[in-house]
Amino acid sequence: LISAFYLYGRTLLILYVDDMIITDNDPEYIAFVKFHLSDQFLMSDLGPSRYFLEIEISYTNERFFLSQEKYSLTDHRTAETLMELNVHLVATDGEPLEDPTRYRHLIGSLVYLGVTRPDISYSIHILSQFVYAPTQIHYSHILRVLHYFRGTISRRLFFSHSSSLQPQAHCDATWASDPSDRRSLSAYYVFLWFPHCLKD
Amino acid sequence: MLKKNRLELSFLSCSAQRFHSDGSLKRYKARLIAHCFQQEHGRDYDQTFTHVAHMTTIHTLFAMTFVQGWSISQLDVKNVFLNGELCEDIYMRPPHGYSVPESIVCHIRHSLYDLKQTLRA
Numbered sequence A: 001l002i003s004a005f006y007l008y009g010r011t012l013l014i015l016y017v018d019d020m021i022i023t024d025n026d027p028e029y030i031a032f033v034k035f036h037l038s039d040q041f042l043m044s045d046l047g048p049s050r051y052f053l054e055i056e057i058s059y060t061n062e063r064f065f066l067s068q069e070k071y072s073l074t075d076h077r078t079a080e081t082l083m084e085l086n087v088h089l090v091a092t093d094g095e096p097l098e099d100p101t102r103y104r105h106l107i108g109s110l111v112y113l114g115v116t117r118p119d120i121s122y123s124i125h126i127l128s129q130f131v132y133a134p135t136q137i138h139y140s141h142i143l144r145v146l147h148y149f150r151g152t153i154s155r156r157l158f159f160s161h162s163s164s165l166q167p168q169a170h171c172d173a174t175w176a177s178d179p180s181d182r183r184s185l186s187a188y189y190v191f192l193w194f195p196h197c198l199k200d
Numbered sequence B: 001m002l003k004k005n006r007l008e009l010s011f012l013s014c015s016a017q018r019f020h021s022d023g024s025l026k027r028y029k030a031r032l033i034a035h036c037f038q039q040e041h042g043r044d045y046d047q048t049f050t051h052v053a054h055m056t057t058i059h060t061l062f063a064m065t066f067v068q069g070w071s072i073s074q075l076d077v078k079n080v081f082l083n084g085e086l087c088e089d090i091y092m093r094p095p096h097g098y099s100v101p102e103s104i105v106c107h108i109r110h111s112l113y114d115l116k117q118t119l120r121a
Helices: A027-040 A101-113 A118-130 A136-151 B055-068
Strands: A005-008 A011-016 A019-024 A043-048 A055-059 A063-067 A156-160 A168-173 A186-191 B011-019 B025-034 B071-077 B085-092 B106-110
Touching: A011 A027, A011 B055, A019 A027, A019 B055, A027 A043, A027 B071, A063 B055, A101 A118, A101 A136, A118 A136, A156 B055
Parallel strands: none
Antiparallel strands: A005 A011, A011 A019, A019 B071, A043 B071, A055 A063, A063 A156, A168 A186, B011 B025, B085 B106
């Protein structure tokens, strides 16, 4: 089965292997699309979208939120910030981990968490450079990110009903900022709305 | 009949149990699984990746939908991997319990779990 993004009139359909979301301003047309799809494939209709790819979708009249609060954490320690100021991690810091698997799993989970938590993306960018041979020092930094996430778990991605669909792009770059290989770092963000991480 | 230059796969059926959250048995599951390690690249399969929607696309869709006030519906395709159509010729031995002559094999038209190309098909 091929996944794709179709634009047919006003109906938008996204397919992610076997998960599908359909959106339209005409509920009757959604029903029509659903009917024809279930004619071809065995499907279960999950009704209005609440969870898509582990992302929770919630809405009130004026406000929409995307969140991944269901990420389960058993550690209850929290941290106020993601990283200490002016930390320069390098590959040779500390003792290598005996089993790097856990570190790699955590990086994988945190990369996906970045979908609704762009605030952690810089830390993950730094920490994911060491997945090949992580050390105790890197591990302690990843734990700090988890503690920060624990303390801010209720933050969600906010979409306002009244915002315009005007794209806004921001970018920034450093010059040769990496202390080990003097590579530069660049980043960009494109907004179609004005998102904020809101505290509940 | 089995063509000489085509791969013959043996299959393994695998069973599992699904439980309710309270631990009681919900249902039994069984599926036919291909021995994909017998497949050879270029002969029995070509591409193994799957297309998925990009996260940016998903974000954009949500943003547009919310601003326009449209409704979102969600669907889930059952056993999606079994719907794929195979373009390669793949044959399998009939599973145990089928009484067919020794020389007869099945020609597979749709993908099965664990075939290399299942994600792509």
